[in-house]
Amino acid sequence: MVTDHLNKATEYVVSSPLEDPEWANTVILRGIDDIRAVQAGPATPIRFQVNAAHLAQ
DSSP states (O other), X not given: OHHHHHHHSOEEEEOSXXXXXXXXXXXXXXXXXXXXXXXTSOOOOOOOOOOHHHHTO
């Protein structure tokens, strides 16, 4: 199932205020250095999902 794959995949969240995401397999990225470290890691597909409501703030 697709949901099984998504639930097992590592999820990256870019956030400054978030302390505990409460989601399994979640890594909080605090800034550009964290993002670059992920980009320099193993060549796995990275998909981005943007919450437009947060961008507007």
